[in-house]
Amino acid sequence: MRTLEVDVAIIGTGTSGMTAYRAARQHTARIVSIESGPYGTTCARVGCMPSKLLIAAADVAHSAENAALFGVSVTDVEVDPEAVMQRVRGERDRFAGFAVAAVERWPAEHKLRGRARFVSPHELQVDDHTRVIAQRVIIATGSSPIVSAGWRETLGERLVTSDDVFYWQRLPASVCVVGAGVIGLELSQALHRLGVRTRTLGRRGKLAHVSDPALKSAALDIFGAELPSLVPDAQVLAVARHNDGVQVRWSAHGREESENFDLMLSAIGRSPNLHDLNLAAAGIEVPATAHAPSFDPRTGQIGNTHVFIAGDAAAERPLLHEAADMGRIAGDNAGRFPDVRARPRRAALSVIFSDPQICTAGADYAALTRAGVSFDIGEASFEDQGRSRVMARNRGLVHVYGDRATGRFLGAEMIGPAAEHIGHLLAWSAQHSLTVQEMLDSPFYHPVVEEGLRTALRDLAARMRIAPPPAEQCLECGPGA
Numbered sequence: 001m002r003t004l005e006v007d008v009a010i011i012g013t014g015t016s017g018m019t020a021y022r023a024a025r026q027h028t029a030r031i032v033s034i035e036s037g038p039y040g041t042t043c044a045r046v047g048c049m050p051s052k053l054l055i056a057a058a059d060v061a062h063s064a065e066n067a068a069l070f071g072v073s074v075t076d077v078e079v080d081p082e083a084v085m086q087r088v089r090g091e092r093d094r095f096a097g098f099a100v101a102a103v104e105r106w107p108a109e110h111k112l113r114g115r116a117r118f119v120s121p122h123e124l125q126v127d128d129h130t131r132v133i134a135q136r137v138i139i140a141t142g143s144s145p146i147v148s149a150g151w152r153e154t155l156g157e158r159l160v161t162s163d164d165v166f167y168w169q170r171l172p173a174s175v176c177v178v179g180a181g182v183i184g185l186e187l188s189q190a191l192h193r194l195g196v197r198t199r200t201l202g203r204r205g206k207l208a209h210v211s212d213p214a215l216k217s218a219a220l221d222i223f224g225a226e227l228p229s230l231v232p233d234a235q236v237l238a239v240a241r242h243n244d245g246v247q248v249r250w251s252a253h254g255r256e257e258s259e260n261f262d263l264m265l266s267a268i269g270r271s272p273n274l275h276d277l278n279l280a281a282a283g284i285e286v287p288a289t290a291h292a293p294s295f296d297p298r299t300g301q302i303g304n305t306h307v308f309i310a311g312d313a314a315a316e317r318p319l320l321h322e323a324a325d326m327g328r329i330a331g332d333n334a335g336r337f338p339d340v341r342a343r344p345r346r347a348a349l350s351v352i353f354s355d356p357q358i359c360t361a362g363a364d365y366a367a368l369t370r371a372g373v374s375f376d377i378g379e380a381s382f383e384d385q386g387r388s389r390v391m392a393r394n395r396g397l398v399h400v401y402g403d404r405a406t407g408r409f410l411g412a413e414m415i416g417p418a419a420e421h422i423g424h425l426l427a428w429s430a431q432h433s434l435t436v437q438e439m440l441d442s443p444f445y446h447p448v449v450e451e452g453l454r455t456a457l458r459d460l461a462a463r464m465r466i467a468p469p470p471a472e473q474c475l476e477c478g479p480g481a
Helices: 013-024 040-046 048-065 080-106 149-156 182-193 213-226 320-336 367-372 388-391 420-429 436-438 450-463
Strands: 001-011 031-035 111-112 114-119 124-127 128-141 143-145 159-161 174-178 199-203 236-242 247-254 254-262 263-266 270-272 307-309 349-352 357-362 375-381 397-403 410-415
Touching: 001 013, 001 320, 013 031, 013 080, 013 128, 013 320, 031 128, 040 048, 040 080, 048 080, 048 182, 128 320, 149 159, 149 247, 149 263, 174 182, 174 247, 174 254, 182 199, 182 213, 182 270, 182 307, 182 349, 199 247, 199 254, 213 397, 213 410, 247 263, 307 320, 349 420, 357 420, 367 397, 367 410, 375 450, 388 410, 397 450, 410 420, 420 450, 436 450
Parallel strands: 001 031, 001 128, 031 111, 128 307, 159 263, 174 199, 174 263
Antiparallel strands: 114 124, 124 128, 143 270, 236 247, 247 254, 349 357, 357 410, 375 397, 397 410
């Protein structure tokens, strides 16, 4: 057993751990990162990047199958399950390799392999080989997929999570996806478009992170039309092995059904990797109603302690850019401790890469309602939006929210084409506290999908009794051009 004394110990080397390391090292060289698993980030290995690779393949297949709509004949569209997954794995490994290489360039004395747990507020035991005495500690342990009790014991290797999907050698013939959140929706639609027989069992009628009632209804209609096997309000009653696959029994609206599949994919959420840390030894409590300890998101500090938390481990905004920001904040403050400084956070931005895409930017409907904000809603449909119809991607709805008292833009929720790009414009507008009028005074090219956003802003201005500028109208394109 050896003893290592450092100023800062970072548990985890994912996105938040890597940015925390770089920030803390600006203040001290007495630093160590502790990692129990493979180097590399959740995003690159089993998250953002491989999922988009699978979605890209699905979108190509879908476009080819629907080419006749444009007068283009494409015959014999055939998906090669092994080739699809070969590209997913190959490109995934390339992306993951960048993160691994970055950590491998760190000085050897700054890296420690093993599982860490607190034995006292300033002491960490790493496996059975090292005792780390740290003046400050950053928890950046990430998260793991949630699996309901008993499923893994019952189904064995026939139960998979999103962490397993991107290691597949080939696509299965059938999958039951349990969960219709961000991960469940993206994977369900992609697998369906690639020819996998897919059943998606949502919970409590929720779909992705849509909180606006009108958009939630639109989402259920849009995705239900393409995915007839989507059951948004299902309760899984039992799972069992059946021959070489699984049998899933569920109830919905008073009816019980069962179906057999090759695999069951648990997509019911992710949980912070905190259970092995022995936080109680550091004097840190996790409230019974929470997944992680309370902390200040502007500093990363847990209470008034010397312990900081960042990334998915904090269970706040489980997104790569947020994890990077949180790691930077926690690392800087751990490095300069006790001179802890509050840093502003960016406006919220979240994108789901379904088709149509879904985004929220700034404050969403649920947040505004919880806060008791007096706000108006502007709306625009993409069904008759000019550019959207040109591309035959005219599905969706956008709601924009404005403060009645100040005329300031607050946020938006959107289902529609190019949401990943329009979401950025909306988030920037919210972060810079633009008014609805200032947004309308900005340029909108023609013909582009963003003109649908302008229609929603005009509707919002009218509801807020703001006099909008004269409406440009393309007589050839119709309303919402």
